[in-house]
Amino acid sequence: MLDLSEILTKSMGEISISHVIVTMVITIILGLMIGYTYKLTTDVVNYAQAFFHTLLMLPTLIALIVMLIGSNVMSAFSLAGVFSIIRFRSIQTGPKDISFILFTAAVGLACGGNCDLYAAVFTVIFCIVILVFRAAKLGVPKKNVYLLKITIPENLNFKGIFDEILDEYSSNYSLTKIKTADMGSVFELSYDIELKDDMDTKEFIDKVRCKNGNLTVMLSLAAAGPQQ
Numbered sequence: 472m473l474d475l476s477e478i479l480t481k482s483m484g485e486i487s488i489s490h491v492i493v494t495m496v497i498t499i500i501l502g503l504m505i506g507y508t509y510k511l512t513t514d515v516v517n518y519a520q521a522f523f524h525t526l527l528m529l530p531t532l533i534a535l536i537v538m539l540i541g542s543n544v545m546s547a548f549s550l551a552g553v554f555s556i557i558r559f560r561s562i563q564t565g566p567k568d569i570s571f572i573l574f575t576a577a578v579g580l581a582c583g584g585n586c587d588l589y590a591a592v593f594t595v596i597f598c599i600v601i602l603v604f605r606a607a608k609l610g611v612p613k614k615n616v617y618l619l620k621i622t623i624p625e626n627l628n629f630k631g632i633f634d635e636i637l638d639e640y641s642s643n644y645s646l647t648k649i650k651t652a653d654m655g656s657v658f659e660l661s662y663d664i665e666l667k668d669d670m671d672t673k674e675f676i677d678k679v680r681c682k683n684g685n686l687t688v689m690l691s692l693a694a695a696g697p698q699q
Contacts, residue, residue, distance in 0.1 A: 490538075491538065495531050495535070497587050498590075501578050501591060502531060503527060504598055505571065505594060505598065506523045506526040508598040509522070509526055512602065512605040526571055526572075529576060529579060530579035530582065533575075533576055533579025533580055533583060534580075536583065577593070578590045615692060616664070616693045617665070617690055617692055618663065618664075618692075619662040619663075620659055620660070620662075620687075621687075621688055622657050622659050622683060623658050623684070624686070627658075627684070629649075632682055633679060636682065637664065640667060642665045644662050644665065645663050646661070646662055663693060
């Protein structure tokens with residue numbers, strides 16, 4: 472069984488320091504491209520500088536790991552161990568953020584495998600595609616979708632009780648969740664709702680309060696539309 476020093480000696484003997492430096496420069500440039508693409512396509516409220524730095528460093532780190540491992544089969548299993556300790560426990564846990572992490576990992580693996588040209592072409596094309604999708608607002612909903620939470624007493628039959636109000640003030644709505652609160656003394660109804668453009672929000676909430684016994688009513692933005 473090879474120890475760590477022997478693995479590193481055999482691996483480093485197969486690559487030159489100039490090759491390592493060139494690969495590091497390439498991965499840093501590609502990481503910058505990916506990072507700035509992420510910054511340009513992310514809203515200010517969701518943007519985190521630490522995540523930008525992660526996207527910058529990850530391709531270089533992965534490329535170095537791949538070069539150190541080389542063709543050693545036993546060392547290849549250690550690569551799986553390295554990736555298994557990665558945890559996405561920061562604020563960025565959405566599908567987009569995980570996709571960017573996988574993007575940088577793919578670039579790092581390609582550069583570490585001496586496929587710098589493929590990595591560069593892949594990065595340029597993918598970044599352009601992401602920017603075009605953002606500029607074209609592809610997949611953006613036409614209207615703002617709100618989350619409406621209505622608290623009602625446990626003895627109130629809520630089936631269809633708010634339908635008339637919701638039909639009047641919204642173009643579309645659906646009941647997504649029902650749960651109990653305060654030791655079962657109240658129910659909380661959650662709706663996904665598309666409000667009409669000309670509706671009076673205060674008037675809408677007041678009418679709901681008249682139906683739910685003046686208990687808590689919360690209206691918040693669930694998914695943003697084009698004006699975001």
